[in-house]
Amino acid sequence: MPPHAFVHFAEPEAARRAAAGSELLVKRARPAHGGSLRRAARRRGAEPFRFAGSRAEVGNLWEPDDFAVAWRAPEPGDSAAPGGLDFVVDPLDDTCRLVFSRDVAFAFPGSRGASAVLRCDVKLEFSFLDVAEVLAFQNDDSLLLRLSAAPLLYYRTAADDVHQPVPFDLLDDDDDDPWIRTTDITPSGAIGRCWVYRVSFKTWLWPEMKDALAYMKGQQVPVVLCGIGCRGLNVNDEPAFGQPTDDLFFSVQYEGLRFPVLFLVNVLVHKGIVNEHQLTSEFFGLLEKEEDDVNVAALTELLGEKFQVFYLCRRLKNVQIRAAENNKLLRLHGSRKVTGDHNAEVRSMVITPTRAYCLPPQVELSNRVIRHYHRVADRFLRVTFMDEGMQPLNINALNLYAAPIVKDMMSNLLQQKTTVHRRVRTILTKGFHMCGRKYSFLAFSSNQLRKRSAWFFAEDGTTTTASIREWMGQFPSNNVAKHAARMGQCFTSSYATVLIQPYEVNEFLEDVEHNGHNFSDGIGKITPGLAMEVAKRLPLMHNYPPSAYQIRYAGFKGVLAVWPGQNDGIRISLRPSMRKFESTHSVLEVVSWTKFQPAFLNRQIITLLTSLGVPDSIFWQMQGAMLHNLDRILSDRDAAYQVVTTSCSEHGTIPGLMLSAGFTPETEPHLKAMLLAIKSSQLQGLLEKTKIFVPKGRWLMGCLDELGILEQGQCFVRASVPSLNKYFGKHGSRFSSGNKSAEVIVGTIVMAKNPCLHPGDVRILEAVDVPELHHLVDCLVFPKKGLRPHPNEASGSDLDGDIYFVTWDENLVPPRKQSWTPMDYSPVHARQLLRGVRQHDIIDFFLRNMVSEVLGPISNAHVVHADRSKYGAMDDKCIQLAELAATAVDFPKTGKIVTMPPFLRPQEYPDFMGKEDDISYKSEKILGRLYRSIQQYMLVRSLEDFSRNDVPYDTNLEVPGASLFLEDAWQCKCLYESKLNRLLNQYSVRTEAELVTGEIWSLTERNKRRKNEIKERLKHAYSKLHQEFRNIFESIGADHGESPEEKKVLVYEMKASAWYQVTYHPKWIQALRETSEFDGKEMPARLSFPWIAVDYLTRIKIRRRGQADAISRDRGLRFKRRFSEGCEVSWMPEARPLYHFALPT
Structure with a gap:
């Protein structure tokens, strides 16, 4: 680092003059370069609470009153820190800090082991969000802070070279001598394995400490003040206090346990539910006595705990007993x-x-x-x-x-x-x-x-x-980026479907290339017969195959679209552009497929559309329409049905079926909870990402017009219509249509692909009707003619599985109705080695990505400059950022590192970006106005509480014979809810309705940054839980397994009724309250269990309402089709049969 110094000026004019004349500064006959720095730090609104001369100990609790110390910070009087430690509670960023000095030995490269000892300041910092609890003990002037995560560790050279001759305080800013992140500084790894911090302070500081604790409590930190009469802690050093460890991860080893059980023990320790001091010989003895499947289930149940478990062996015995009973039930x-x-x-x-x-x-x-x-x-x-x-x-x-x-x-x-x-x-x-x-x-x-x-x-x-x-397989030999990417192709999550013989594959379908472009990059063909065969291996709820699959096959990747074969035995045709490496693997693997996906605008698309001339009023009206429907979601069945079937993809199925059968949110709490989850999630999307629903739009998979009918500037779109009939696929052909209802779009469309930063990334095309392409549903079909492929014009995409935003809403078409000149997305030349790729090259590539990843900052900077400039996304800075982003996106393929120039880095951010740690300003553009309108909406209309103590019971769902299944249903419900609660607790999700609908909105602040990842994990985890208990539901035993279809249906209805009764009947709810444990509080009623059989409960509801002649005749809604013998549809849009739902009119 070059020699440098920092000068703070009392007056801005003095700083300006000094910077302007910096060339006159000379030191030792050499010019000194000067420059100004615009300070982006926020000025303090409140001074921090600082407790000098404190002491700190780090350790764990053996039992509630026994604290085992693993490390002590330097204490007052120590030579390295004569003043002791400063404990700081800072309202500026809601953090706590422990700051002290110590001597650190630094080794220098090439010094052959020589080192220098420097005095450094050390800082341990943790957010209020990571403080699970604070206990304040007045009898010994101490705090006990139980953390949910380790603190951030920093160091810097001690501040003994700062000259401050002015009589006023300078701006408190760590930029002058920045703190440097480091790893655990304790010899025994205490910070990496301990969860509890004990801070002792001087008695006379109690008044200020109470103010600090009051502030923390106001920020939702649990604080408990223990008075003089409160029993204090027994504080002792742990047995191995201060002993060095070389175990990086503090893992538990025990030879008597098999790996699946031992791994879960480590999960418990690493999560802080137990600590190593509690893992006694008695604990391991209990595990050794039981079977692995019982131990796995028992330890998994303990993982659902939010806090540390004390008296561990007693608790383990109880959960082992329960786990053994549950395993017997599953085997049954x-x-x-x-x-x-x-x-x-x-x-x-x-x-x-x-x-x-x-x-x-x-x-x-x-x-x-x-x-x-x-x-x-x-x-x-x-x-x-x-x-x-x-x-x-x-x-x-x-x-x-x-x-x-x-x-x-x-x-x-x-x-x-x-x-x-x-x-x-x-x-x-x-x-x-x-x-x-x-x-x-x-x-x-x-x-x-x-x-x-x-x-x-x-x-x-x-x-x-x-x-x-x-x-x-065999990967590219001298290109590190491609070598790594091709290896990663084998680890893509996928569904293994059909084994394809080599003679069934054409690997040399010619690519469509002209004008230096590949119009067919990444796309091939599959025969309708094989497409149907593949569909049967996928988790689809309908009887028709998708129109296109994103696939992996051998060393090929891309999309296979359905096209009739030529009776030559070829079932799939692949192009050279799809071949990425050599492999003999022969199973067709499916990554994704075409399906109904509702369209939403986002900030990038809105920014580009406004820059292209779409009036702000359009977005204002669209957000208003969306809010209007969400406002009525609990009071208007039509509005609720429209929201869940048109804007919720597959997650609207259960509430959609319940609404169509006559259930209402006023009387059905689970339906209400699901509708509220959908509403909350969509409001959160509006606030955080400006996700505005586009009724006339879809997300579609890109495909190619193999027939060559489409001309340049044209496309073909046939979009599926929301349907619920797929849920009745197992009820026989009379209840499920074999055709997919879809609409051909004709007229001007707007399309884009994320990320989209350049005005030319929005393409204006003409959708035309081509009967020969009608078999391609939920695809955006591009022409193979023209000067340049339309996918490449849109963010440099191709046809290997990219999904495109498409809208045919004429209000969203820019006034010129012409596309802006697209950006040049010619690939960057990838670095080639003069030798073969080695393992360390792959690791270096991984590390280079970690230390240079800038796509996020580039995208954020684009938002800022587009918001600041009157030219929007057409501003020169935005164009430069778009070019940088295009290179950054391709880093996994090219290895090309991107650096954002300093002049493009924002100094402040618009309010709608929610960057609380930076300077922000009030955005006057449409994104800012939309954001503040949602803020105001959410303030005025606070969301209703999901939980309710009274659970209405619907006698319409009782059927004769259900009592035979009640005991079994109760056992299944308890098992289901134990697994459900573990999922909810693991990610601190507030309600089960969020899991059922996939509309996860209540994640903690800590989890919100990983929201998309966590949502996908939770959705997949709940999907598997749902499938496990759907399998249990459908297991009706040998007595009924060979029965005719009509008798099976009756048995399923009895079982569904029993599942409903043990969940909703007051008698069973009371039984649950008497047996449940939930952090010492009454557990809220979990109601999702019976709706695993929603198709059978809706059958019962419709038939029973029909028998009671309880028919809603509002707005001409009436019975229309026989559901089963003596069963009719009670509520449906006019002239719409139950199993071919279309949008309500």
């Missing part, structure tokens, strides 16, 4: 884990600068590698590098930056790395030990690269990382 029903060919139980680990967290195994969609190596599937471990508190690992934690002004002024400033970076590199290169296994780096997918995640594997002597890579 013949139930098994919902894995099969498509899914796998995946173990994961999160590594932070100071800790490692084993995560509970999750059933996830599998991939090619894990399916092939299923016998050793438990040896694969997905490792993600994150910051403390499960936050994204910021590049500032990995890079040692000079102060921003120095970095901006100096060219070619060498980037130094922190000890956090060294920790990550060490783990990637040397691996680590966990649960008696040595894990080594294997590979990563492109999606994992973005998330800073990779696969590790524990070799077993037979299967090695080298043998796995060899089996995967």
Whole structure:
């Protein structure tokens, strides 16, 4: 780092003059370069609460009153810190800090082991969000802070060279001498394995401490003040106090336990539910006595705890008994884990600068590698590098930056790395030990690269990382980026479907190339027969195959669209552009497929459309219409039905069916909760992302007009109409239509692909009706004619599975009705090695991505400059940022690193971006006005509470014979809810309705940054839970298994009624309250269980309402079709049959 100094000026004019005359500054006959720095730090509104001369101890609780100390911070009188430690509670950013000085030995490169000892300031910082509880003890002047995450650790050289001769306070800003992130500073790894911090302070500081605690309590931190008479803690050093450890992850080892059980013990320890002091010989003895499946179920139940479990052995015995009973119940029903060919139980680990967290195994969609190596599937471990508190690992934690002004002024400033970076590199290169296994780096997918995640594997002597890579295929030999990307292709989550013989594949379907462009990049063909065969292997609820599949086959990737074959035995046709590497794998794997996907605007699309001339009033009206429907979602069945069937994709099925059968949110609390979850989620989308629903729009998969009918500037769109008939596929052909209702779009359409930053990324095309293309539903079909492929014009995309925003709303078509000149998306030349790619090259590539990832900051800067400029996205700065973003997006393919110039970095942000830690301003453009209108809406209309103590019971859902199934239903319900509660607690989701609908909105602030990832995990996890209990529901025993279809239906209706009764009947609700435990509070009623059989409950409801002649005749709604014998539809839009739902009119 070049020599530098910082000068604060009392007057802005003095700073300006000094910067203007900086060339006159001379030191030792050399000119000194000067420059000004616009301070982006927020000025303080309140001074921090500072408690000097404090003491701090880090440890764990053995029992509620026993605190075991693992490390002590320097105390007053120590030579390195004569003043002791400062404990700070800071209202500026709602953090607590422990700050002290210590001597640190630094080794220098090339010094052959020589080191220098420097006095450094050390800071431990944690957010209020990470404080689970504060106990304040007046009898010994101490606080006990129980954390849910490790603090951030920093150091910097001690501030003994600061000269401050002015008589006033300078702006408190750490930019002058920036804090540098580091790893655990304690010899015993106390910060990485302990959860409790004890801070002692001087008695005379109690009045200020009470003010600080009052402030924390006002910020939702649980604070308990223990008076003089309160019993204090027993404080003792742990047995191995101060002893160094070389265990990176503080993993629990015990030879008497098998891996699945031992891994879960580590999950409990890493989550803080138990600590190593509680793992006694009695604890391990209890585990050794039971079978593995009982222990796995018991330990998994303990994972649902929010706080530390005391008296562990007693608790373990109880959950083991319950787990054994539940396992017997599952065996009785013949139930098994919902894995099969498509899914796998995946173990994961999160590594932070100071800790490692084993995560509970999750059933996830599998991939090619894990399916092939299923016998050793438990040896694969997905490792993600994150910051403390499960936050994204910021590049500032990995890079040692000079102060921003120095970095901006100096060219070619060498980037130094922190000890956090060294920790990550060490783990990637040397691996680590966990649960008696040595894990080594294997590979990563492109999606994992973005998330800073990779696969590790524990070799077993037979299967090695080298043998796995060899089996995967032959990858590009001298291009590191492509080599890594092609390896990652094998780890794409996918459904294994049909084995394709080599003679059934045409690998040489000619690419459509002219004018230097490939119009068919990434797309091939599949025959209708094979498409149907593939559809039967997928979790589809309808009888018709999708029109296109995104696939992986051997070394090919891309899309296969349905086209008639030529009776030559060829079932799939692949193009050279789809071939990425050589492989002999022959199973067709499906990643995704065409389906109904409602369209929503976002900030990027709105920014481009406004820049192209679409009036602000259009977006204002569209948001208003959306709010109008959400406002009526509980009071107007038509409005509710429209919202759930048109804007909720597949998640609107259950509430849609309930509404159509006559259930109302006024009398059905689960329906109400689901509608409120949908409303809350969509409001949150409006507030945080300006996600405005577009009724005349879809997200569509890109395909090619193989017939060559479409001309340049044309496209074909046939969009499916929302339908609920798919849910009745198992009720026989009379209840399920084999055709997919769809609408051909004709006229001007607007299309774009995310991310879209350039005005030319929005394309205006003409949708035409081509009968020969009618079989392509939910596709955006592009021409193979023209000067340049339309997909390439839109954000440089192609046809290998990209999804496009499409709208035919004429109000969203820019006035010129012509596309802006597209950006040049010619690929950047990838760096080539003069030798073959080696393992360390792949690791270096992974690390370069971690320390240089800038796509997010580029996108944010684009938003700021577009909002500030009267030219919007057409501003020169926005165009430059769009070009940078295009290069950054392709980093996984090219390895090209992008650097954002200082002049493009924002100094302040519009209010709608919600950047509370930065200077913000009130945006006067449409995004700002839309944002503030939603803020106001949510203030005026506070959401209703989901929970209710009274649960109405619907006697219409009672059927004769249901009593035979009540006991079994009760047992199933208890088991279901124990698993459901674990899911809710694991991610702190507020309501079960969010899980059922997939509309997750109540994540904690800490989890919101990973919202999309967590939503996908939760949706998949609940889907598997739902499927597991749907399988249980459909297991009706040998007595009924061979019965005619009509008798089976009656049995299913009895069972569905029984499931409803044990959930809703007051007698069973009271039984649940008497047996439940939920943090010492009454557990809210869980109501989703019976609706796993929603199709049968709606049958019962419709028939019983019909028999009672309780028919709603409002607005001409009436019975229209026989549902089953003596059963009719009670509420449907006029002239619409039940099993072919269209939009209500």
